[in-house]
Amino acid sequence: MLGDKKVLFSGMQATGSLTLGNYLGALKNWVSLSDEYECFYSVVDMHSITVRQDPAELRKRARSLLTLYIAAGLDPEKNCIYYQSHVSGHAELAWILNCFTYMGELNRMTQFKDKAARHADNINAGLYTYPVLMAADILLYQADVVPVGKDQLQHLEITRDIAQRFNAVYGDVFTIPEPYIGSVGAKIMSLQNPAKKMSKSDENPNASIYLTDDKDTVIRKCKRAVTDSEAVIAYRQEQPGIRNLIDIYCACTGRTPEETVKEFAGRGYGEFKLAVGEAVADVLQPLQTRFEELSKDKAYIDGIIKRNAEKAGYCAAKTLRKVQKKIGFPERVR
Numbered sequence: 001m002l003g004d005k006k007v008l009f010s011g012m013q014a015t016g017s018l019t020l021g022n023y024l025g026a027l028k029n030w031v032s033l034s035d036e037y038e039c040f041y042s043v044v045d046m047h048s049i050t051v052r053q054d055p056a057e058l059r060k061r062a063r064s065l066l067t068l069y070i071a072a073g074l075d076p077e078k079n080c081i082y083y084q085s086h087v088s089g090h091a092e093l094a095w096i097l098n099c100f101t102y103m104g105e106l107n108r109m110t111q112f113k114d115k116a117a118r119h120a121d122n123i124n125a126g127l128y129t130y131p132v133l134m135a136a137d138i139l140l141y142q143a144d145v146v147p148v149g150k151d152q153l154q155h156l157e158i159t160r161d162i163a164q165r166f167n168a169v170y171g172d173v174f175t176i177p178e179p180y181i182g183s184v185g186a187k188i189m190s191l192q193n194p195a196k197k198m199s200k201s202d203e204n205p206n207a208s209i210y211l212t213d214d215k216d217t218v219i220r221k222c223k224r225a226v227t228d229s230e231a232v233i234a235y236r237q238e239q240p241g242i243r244n245l246i247d248i249y250c251a252c253t254g255r256t257p258e259e260t261v262k263e264f265a266g267r268g269y270g271e272f273k274l275a276v277g278e279a280v281a282d283v284l285q286p287l288q289t290r291f292e293e294l295s296k297d298k299a300y301i302d303g304i305i306k307r308n309a310e311k312a313g314y315c316a317a318k319t320l321r322k323v324q325k326k327i328g329f330p331e332r333v334r
């Protein structure tokens with residue numbers, strides 16, 4: 001707890017362009033959590049270098065992502081929006097937690113196995129200990145809840161194990177975090193393969209709608225979305241493509257699947273796809289406008305970066321000092 005609110009921590013990597021899936025599945029819900037929790041939203045640039053990055057590109061994307069957090073509606077006065085690399089406590093705690101993590105545990109991480117297979121020429125130790133850095137992110141702020149997608153649940157589980165192991169030796173140092181499974185958080189699938197999640201790392205640009213796509217592009221991608229030959233707009237497992245488009249439409253308009261099915265009864269896929277595209281464009285347009293405005297205001301964004309790094313640093317230092325003391329590092333001489 002920080003004050004009388006529970007603490008929430010989450011982060012995103014600044015690699016790839018954010019998709020509609022990231023927005024509807026995560027970012028949009030983050031906004032609704034700011035009142036209830038003391039929120040920390042990090043741009044986790046340290047995680048990004050586990051795969052090789054172009055320096056200029058990484059810096060640019062990190063700033064875009066931070067700006068996008070704000071454009072999406074996260075109030076930077078209420079939410080601590082900051083760069084992970086600006087708070088050295090992440091790296092310091094990660095080292096300590098490395099010494100409380102077993103190789104056997106890390107060997108079981110499915111994301112490591114996947115990434116190692118995809119980047120066979122660069123299976124570095126950072127890729128391997130990625131979950132420990134993530135544990136440090138979360139534990140550093142004594143987070144109570146962590147909104148994450150299903151693909152990150154295993155990392156949250158190992159975070160809890162590490163924290164419990166540490167607490168068992170040194171007393172109640174860390175809050176044990178819980179995953180936050182949102183009540184709505186639409187899961188948006190690929191437009192080209194509705195069995196797969198819409199992903200910013202998909203090689204096919206038609207599979208994902210990017211938050212930066214203009215209206216024409218959005219409509220074109222929706223029109224090309226893979227569907228079926230049933231020729232009825234129904235919300236059922238057997239029509240995953242149409243089902244996904246209904247989910248997107250509902251997430252953008254606030255309607256329910258039942259209402260949507262009724263609205264489009266007897267109408268063709270072409271017409272429905274166009275309506276989906278327009279609904280998506282209507283959601284993205286204000287976000288893009290705000291993003292452009294914010295991007296021009298360098299001084300404003302710089303101020304947020306500075307203030308929030310200080311705030312995060314202050315909270316991080318409190319936990320870190322406690323941890324260092326518990327494990328027996330000598331006290332600083334003042």
Ligand code: TRP
Nearest residue numbers: 009010011012013044134137146
């Ligand atoms: N690994 C997460 C992802 O790729 C990003 C992340 C890093 C994160 N640290 C975190 C998410 C801490 C939640 C909490 O999605």
